[in-house]
Amino acid sequence: RKEVEQDPGPFNVPEGATVAFNCTYSNSASQSFFWYRQDCRKEPKLLMSVYSSGNEDGRFTAQLNRASQYISLLIRDSKLSDSATYLCVVTNDYKLSFGAGTTVTVRA
Amino acid sequence: EPEVTQTPSHQVTQMGQEVILRCVPISNHLYFYWYRQILGQKVEFLVSFYNNEISEKSEIFDDQFSVERPDGSNFTLKIRSTKLEDSAMYFCASNVGQETQYFGPGTRLLVL
Numbered sequence: 001r002k003e004v005e006q007d008p009g010p011f012n013v014p015e016g017a018t019v020a021f022n023c024t025y026s027n028s029a030s031q032s033f034f035w036y037r038q039d040c041r042k043e044p045k046l047l048m049s050v051y052s053s054g055n056e057d058g059r060f061t062a063q064l065n066r067a068s069q070y071i072s073l074l075i076r077d078s079k080l081s082d083s084a085t086y087l088c089v090v091t092n093d094y095k096l097s098f099g100a101g102t103t104v105t106v107r108a
Numbered sequence: 109e110p111e112v113t114q115t116p117s118h119q120v121t122q123m124g125q126e127v128i129l130r131c132v133p134i135s136n137h138l139y140f141y142w143y144r145q146i147l148g149q150k151v152e153f154l155v156s157f158y159n160n161e162i163s164e165k166s167e168i169f170d171d172q173f174s175v176e177r178p179d180g181s182n183f184t185l186k187i188r189s190t191k192l193e194d195s196a197m198y199f200c201a202s203n204v205g206q207e208t209q210y211f212g213p214g215t216r217l218l219v220l
Contacts, residue, residue, distance in 0.1 A: 043199055043211040094139060095164055098151040
């Protein structure tokens with residue numbers, strides 16, 4: 001079983017739409033959880049950390065369900081600039097484990 | 109805003125040659141990492157480094173790989189005898205502790 005599994009998409013959505021996707025992780029001892037964003041051929045950049053209570057950062061909402069080992073990301077009011085690959089990331093000790101990414105394309 | 113830098117941005121080498129990829133982590137960071145991403149695949153952990161020694165390494169990080177912090181600022185990844193399958197984007201990252209890791213822009217390595 002993969003450490004981190006994500007729906008690869010792609011999700012093609014119009015501007016202004018809401019899009020949501022999730023990931024699951026296999027190691028119940030994972031300590032920290034993140035969503036990173038990766039643009040084509042660029043480095044991963046932190047989008048937001050994910051907390052058990054759920055958290056929002058502007059148009060982005062992340063949820064963590066430790067019991068189900070499930071993390072989600074919701075993007076409201078999508079912008080063209082949200083087009084990217086979203087990487088679900090968990091930490092085990094100091095090591096980051098990445099999912100393969102979910103591709104989102106926002107069209108005008 | 110401080111950032112991780114990497115050189116070179118691109119490297120082309122012949123199979124069997126040695127390459128050294130260089131990184132300058134953010135100055136007050138204590139933990140350093142190398143990751144790689146083969147084209148079209150996920151980002152994979154290679155190695156973590158703290159207090160001048162390797163703290164963890166993956167199965168990918170075999171005897172062909174080594175890391176070093178030769179001075180107070182640089183952090184290097186050496187591949188002794190490159191193989192075709194070493195072609196990938198190599199990312200350096202750093203952080204203070206169990207906090208967010210900040211990634212450099214990567215070195216694209218092509219082994220011919």
